[in-house]
Amino acid sequence: MEKKNKYTDKQIEQALTYVEIFTKKEEIDCGGCGYATCREFASAMLDGKARPSQCVVLSKKIIEKLKKKEKELRESLFLNQEILDAVPAPILYEDIDGKAIGCNRAYEEVSGVKRLDIKGKKLEQYSNNKDYDALNETVNASLLKTRTRRIVETVIKDPQGRMMNIELHKGIFTDRSGEPAGFVSVIFDITSRIETRKQIETARNTAELSVSLLKKNPTAFVIADGGLKIVDCNQAFAELMGSEINEIYTTSGGLKGADLRTMFESCELFTSVMQNEDGTLSKDVENKGKKLKITLFSIDKNKAAGAILSDLTLPSVRNAEVKERAAQVIKENLETVQKIAYLLGENASKTENVLSSVIKLFSEDE
Ligand code: SF4
Incomplete structure (x- = not known):
């Protein structure tokens, strides 16, 4: 069965x-x-x-x-390392005790060490920058407390001994359970940014000083942007534009942003002079019945131009202007006279040479 x-x-x-x-x-x-x-x-x-x-x-x-999984994992790790090596910024990743797990090629270059030589080592074991090591430790400790990203600026020495201003971006990475497993550092070379920042700071200070000097100057000045809005001016300019404008200047503490077209009749001169990188122009103009001498200069092509103005109806200005213009005329006339004299001298010399040669010819014939 x-x-x-x-x-x-x-x-x-x-x-x-x-x-x-x-x-x-x-x-x-x-x-x-x-x-x-x-x-x-x-x-x-x-x-x-x-x-x-x-x-x-x-x-x-x-x-x-x-x-198969192991092969895929190896390939993935290889790819990850390739991607990290392609990043131009130096990257270092450390375990939770601050011991290096790995880094990219840019980090090897900036630190002068090979990734195999740093594996399992703390920064202090392969770096000779005590300040940076201490900073790294402090940032690690604070990251463990705050669990947020930190950005700090500091200075390090590259393998050639050059000082580099760097921005250290540091964050935490976690394991599968979400617990901190280590730190990732990305270093940005900000040496040129710091240099540019210093230059901008110096330029700003110089500009502020120049503007404050110009503001105290009794000569009227104005700076206008490409849209003919006032960037800056002094009270002498406001006074020159009339009592109403001067009152606005006094109550508002300046004319910043005001439309130049509403107070100055020959605004097209600004547009014209700022069309050239280093354009300048000097002209006599009439504004609200006043005869003015204006000297314009381009500051930034199509973006800004400045002008200095003087009231030609004021006796002091008129006398100085007459003197200056007379001197200019004399100078130009003198140059013309000098040129004529030179030409005459040259002709005389030529004539003398011709006559000498004729005389010589006649003597030989005789
Ligand atoms: S169970 Fe697995 S080992 Fe057992 S006979 Fe079937 S295939 Fe072979």
Whole structure:
């Protein structure tokens, strides 16, 4: 009499799925598990006498999968390192104790050490910059407390001994459970930025000083932008533009942003002079019945121009202007006279040479 199966086909097939056998074709009955058939093995598993790991086919499959995963992981790590090496900013990653896990090529270059030589070492073991080491320790400690990113500026020496201003960006990375697992540092060379910042600071101070000197100057000055809005001017300019404008200047503390067109009739001179990088122009103009001398200069092409103005109706200005213009005329006339005298002198000399040669010819004929 045939022995009745303890388990239904459905139960057996379900148990077979534990060893990744899903179809009849996959039941190869190799006997590697110590049972004659896969179904006997499934029945033993249901009895609690066998475990899935006893199936040699499944074990092989798992090993192959693990090998594949390992290969993928290696390739991924290689790719990650390649990506990090492609980043131009130096990057260092340390474990939670501050020991180096790895770095990129830019970090090797800036620190003068190889990644293999720093692995497992704390910064103080391979760097000779005590201040930077101490700063790194402090930042690490604060990151563990705050768990936020920190940016600090400091100075380091590159392998050639040059001082570098750097911006250290440091953050924490976590493990799967979200607990801090280490630190990532990215270093930015900000030496040229610091230099530019200093230059801008000096330029700003100089500009502020110049403007404050100009403001105290009794000569009227104004600076206008490309849209003919006033960037800056002094009270002498406001006075020259009339009592109403002068009052606005006094009450508002200046005319910044005011439309130059509303107070100065020859605004097109500003537009014209700022069309050239280093354009200048000097002209007599009339504004609200006043005769003015204006000297314009381009500050920034199509963006800003400045002007100095003087009231030619004032006796002191008029006398000085007359003197200056007379001197200019005399100078120009003198140059013309000098040129004429030179030409005359040259002609005389030429004539003398011609006459000498004629005389010489006549003497030879005689
Ligand atoms: S080792 Fe796996 S495939 Fe081979 S007979 Fe046992 S259960 Fe079936």
